[in-house]
Each structure stands twice: as C-alpha cells, then as structure tokens.
Amino acid sequence: MTSLTEFFNKPQDESLKGISQKNSIIKRNIIAYMAVNGECTLSELTKELHISVPTITKLVQELVDENIVTDLGKVETPGGRRPNVFGLASSAIYFTGVNVGRDNMTFLITDLQNNIITEKTDPTFELLDRPSCLERICTNIETFLAESDVDRSKILGLGVGMTGRVNPDTGRSYKYFTTSEQPLRELLEQRTGLRVLLENDTRARCYAEYTFGRSKEEHNVIYLHMGRGVAIGIVVDGKLYYGKSGFAGEFGHIPFFDNEIICSCGKKGCLETEVSGIAIEDKMCRMIDKGVNTILRERYDREKSIHIDDIIAAAKNDDNLSIELIEEAGEKVGKAVAFLINTFNPETVIVGGNLAAAGDYIMLPLKSATNKYSLNLVYKDTKFRLSKMSENANAWGVAMLIRNRIIGL
CATH class of the missing domain: 1.10.10.10 (Winged helix-like DNA-binding domain superfamily/Winged helix DNA-binding domain)
Incomplete structure (x- = not known):
C-alpha cells in the first residue's frame, strides 16, 4: 500500500x-x-x-x-x-467538515473516532448566489486546511454542508451556484484535491444529533431545525432518510397556511412564512411600525436590523412582544409536528436551530399544540428534547458522513 x-x-x-x-x-x-x-x-x-x-x-x-x-x-x-x-489509531486518518451557513462558515477536522482535532469559524461570511461568494468558499477551505496542524496527506475526505436543496449523489446544490454545468462537488474536489461529499446542512446536523445524543432504544428520530428557515432531518431504522432525489426534509415548504405571503421557494402559504426566524423578524418590524411597545424599538429606530437572536434575547429579558411572537410560532409549528409524529411515529423529536435557545418559550407551546392535534397514543410514545449540540454540529455531522462513506459504513 x-x-x-x-x-x-x-x-x-x-x-x-x-x-x-x-x-x-x-x-x-x-x-x-x-x-x-x-x-x-x-x-x-x-x-x-x-x-x-x-x-x-x-x-x-x-x-x-x-x-x-x-x-x-x-x-x-x-x-x-x-x-x-x-x-x-486516532492519528492515522482525518476528515474535514465545513458548514456553509447563511451568515457564517464553520470548519473542523476530526479523526477516525469522530474526535474534533481543530476548528474555526468565519463570522464575517455571507452566503450569496454569486461567483465571488463561491470563490470565497473555496479560498476559506483552502486557507483552513493550509493553516491547520494536521498532515494534509492524512486528510481523506471533505464534507460540505449547505442550506437549501442538495443532492449528495449528484453533488449539486439546487439553490445556490446553479448556473454552472459542473457540479459544486466536482469544483471543490478540483480545488482541494480531496474526495468531497456535498450534504444538506439540516441533514448533517440531524446525523450529529442522532449519533451523539441518542439512547440505545432510539432508531427513529426527527430533528426539527428552527433557524431563519425551517427544515427537518429524518432517521429511519438508524439511517438518514433521503428520498428519491435527496430532497427529503423540506418541511418548511408544506402549504400550511391560507395567506398571501410569498415564501423563498416562490409559493404562498408555506409553514416557513409564519414560523421561521425570518418570519418572526418581519412580524416584529411590522408590530413596531404599528406602535406596539418592545425593548427592541430603540434598535429599530436606529435602523439596525433585528435578528431572531435579538428577539430571543429580548424574550429572556421579559419583553412581552418577543415572548408572544415566539410562543405563537411554537404553537403553529406544534400543529405541524403533530402531522409528522402521526406519520412517522418516532421515538424522539429533537428541536434545534436559533429558536431552540428560546427554551420553554418555544417548547411549551410546541408540545401543547402537538399534544392537542396528534393521536394520543402516538404523542405518548414520543419524547421531545432541545438540541444538546453547539454551533459546530453541522460541520461535525458532515465530517462524520464523509468518514462513513469512505470507510464503508
């Protein structure tokens, strides 16, 4: 050899x-x-x-x-x-995981036993569907690999997680960088010289949550990601569920509401138009325009953007409007989760993403609505818990997935 x-x-x-x-x-x-x-x-x-x-x-x-x-x-x-x-031997082989988020990039390197060797975050990154952004992604990855203390020859694979519709088999993103005939995976392989797996970020985090947080009895799990968007990862019989084209989990685009709000997918009434972080941010701004009192008014008047994290922080500071908006989102998504658990009958529903940081403000109305709209026997079979993982979980999950693919798991 x-x-x-x-x-x-x-x-x-x-x-x-x-x-x-x-x-x-x-x-x-x-x-x-x-x-x-x-x-x-x-x-x-x-x-x-x-x-x-x-x-x-x-x-x-x-x-x-x-x-x-x-x-x-x-x-x-x-x-x-x-x-x-x-x-x-932990030091024999390494794998790189990179998550390309909407407003940051996370990088890490793991060994054969999934231990994190080194990690880094670029909080200045912004994901845009432009050639300059793609170039920055490639440059960031090359810089991280060059600056790490890990022997490059021992890095066997690169996993890249991205938001939006991604097909790991074709190696294409169907939301970003779609103008090139060359799959994004091939471009990254050419730039890095590594075998690349392109994966949806929610599915990658779902795998990390399942791998590190599950009990021996858990084989069917739903990971609900409530960030600025809404999506799910699905584990069936201990394996990630992809669907025919790798697009399973687009939960946020179920036409759940009879409204005229146009979703990012181009359709109206999607679940994401009412319960996502972006939807809550928009509602907060509209309510401030109507004169509703909130501690975020000063920030809004200074023409600073209001992020979902600001709303969660305000809720924890007893801001009534922020609490009401988060609880409303929890109730609405709970009704949709009832549909999920009636369909899949999972052992566990894990809630992650930015809104998971709201704790009981999101979980209590979510569980109450799920209980109300689901079958009683199914609801009693299902445990709910908040994500236990840090912000690097997406990159960690995709590093594990490229590891599994290479060593044949």
Whole structure:
C-alpha cells in the first residue's frame, strides 16, 4: 500500500476475486467494525466478520504496521490466556467538515473516532448566489486546511454542508451556484484535491444529533431545525432518510397556511412564512411600525436590523412582544409536528436551530399544540428534547458522513 488515501479512495471492484482484492475488502470491514464498536479482540472480529483466525490475525497485523490500527495490549479475563485488544489509531486518518451557513462558515477536522482535532469559524461570511461568494468558499477551505496542524496527506475526505436543496449523489446544490454545468462537488474536489461529499446542512446536523445524543432504544428520530428557515432531518431504522432525489426534509415548504405571503421557494402559504426566524423578524418590524411597545424599538429606530437572536434575547429579558411572537410560532409549528409524529411515529423529536435557545418559550407551546392535534397514543410514545449540540454540529455531522462513506459504513 502506497498511502492511506489510495487505500480508502480506490474504488472497490467486487467482480475481482483475487486475494489482494479480498483482503482489501476485509480490511475495510475491520476498520468499519472498530469505528462503530470500538476496541475489540481478534476472536471478536473473527466471529462478527465470519473470517478465519489466521486471516484476521494477518490482516490486523498489516493494519498495525500501516499505523491504522493500534495494539492496545492484553485484556484481563476470568481465566486462561489473555487476548490482545486492538483499536483504531486516532492519528492515522482525518476528515474535514465545513458548514456553509447563511451568515457564517464553520470548519473542523476530526479523526477516525469522530474526535474534533481543530476548528474555526468565519463570522464575517455571507452566503450569496454569486461567483465571488463561491470563490470565497473555496479560498476559506483552502486557507483552513493550509493553516491547520494536521498532515494534509492524512486528510481523506471533505464534507460540505449547505442550506437549501442538495443532492449528495449528484453533488449539486439546487439553490445556490446553479448556473454552472459542473457540479459544486466536482469544483471543490478540483480545488482541494480531496474526495468531497456535498450534504444538506439540516441533514448533517440531524446525523450529529442522532449519533451523539441518542439512547440505545432510539432508531427513529426527527430533528426539527428552527433557524431563519425551517427544515427537518429524518432517521429511519438508524439511517438518514433521503428520498428519491435527496430532497427529503423540506418541511418548511408544506402549504400550511391560507395567506398571501410569498415564501423563498416562490409559493404562498408555506409553514416557513409564519414560523421561521425570518418570519418572526418581519412580524416584529411590522408590530413596531404599528406602535406596539418592545425593548427592541430603540434598535429599530436606529435602523439596525433585528435578528431572531435579538428577539430571543429580548424574550429572556421579559419583553412581552418577543415572548408572544415566539410562543405563537411554537404553537403553529406544534400543529405541524403533530402531522409528522402521526406519520412517522418516532421515538424522539429533537428541536434545534436559533429558536431552540428560546427554551420553554418555544417548547411549551410546541408540545401543547402537538399534544392537542396528534393521536394520543402516538404523542405518548414520543419524547421531545432541545438540541444538546453547539454551533459546530453541522460541520461535525458532515465530517462524520464523509468518514462513513469512505470507510464503508
């Protein structure tokens, strides 16, 4: 083997039956098993992968020699011969995750065991559908990789999460940078020299939330993202649900209201037109224009923009108008969530995004409305919780997804 990059990024040809090809596939399976289950013995690998002891012993030793697997020494047993325990070498392989948000970019590098090695945020970034913005995305990624202390040759993949409709299979964004015939994934691969996965940001965060926050009983989860937009990520039987074209989760564009508000998708009455962060910001400005009192009036009069984070902060400072607008959004989205849990019957609904920071102001009306409009048996089966993850979750999730794709999980 000349390099780890060549080993993992080389396409597998299942039609070949040679010993080297078979051994390569077994090695991938060994790495995938350790990535999911952690440290293990040779006998455990033999049992789980249905491979003979001599073959497993030989291939694990090769992985040790290649610094992918570490021999952790003997493990204590009740009696008899003590077996050696093996685990993945965290420093052997790395993956990069980047989230391209509406008003920031987040970058991080993880190891084989999903530990974050380094991270960075660019709060000055603004996502615009312009060639200059695409150039800045590429430059930002190249700069982050160059400035990190991680050996570039050990970085095997780059995951990029973006807002809007994204198809991971075609590698295209269908909301931003759509004028080029070349998929965005291919352009990023050319610029970085890395294998790239382009993924929807909500789906990436959903995977991070599911991976790090789930209990052993959770296999069907809905992640509700309430930021400046509204979307969901869906986990069915422990796997992300994509739909036919990779667009599953466009929850915010359900025609839920009989209003004349034009949504960003071009249609009227979408859920997002009433309950998104942008919708709440617009309502706040209209109410101030009508003379309704709020502690945000001074900011508005100084012609400063009012962000959903400002409204949440005002609510926590007992601003009645801010509390009312957030609670109204919670009640409306709760009715829509009732439709979701009646359809999917998940174990858990996780609420994340900017509005999750509102805590009980959003969760109490959301759960009350969901209870009111859903089937009682289904509602009782469903747990609700706020996101436990930080702002880097989108980048973390997409780093895990490119890792999984490369090592064969």
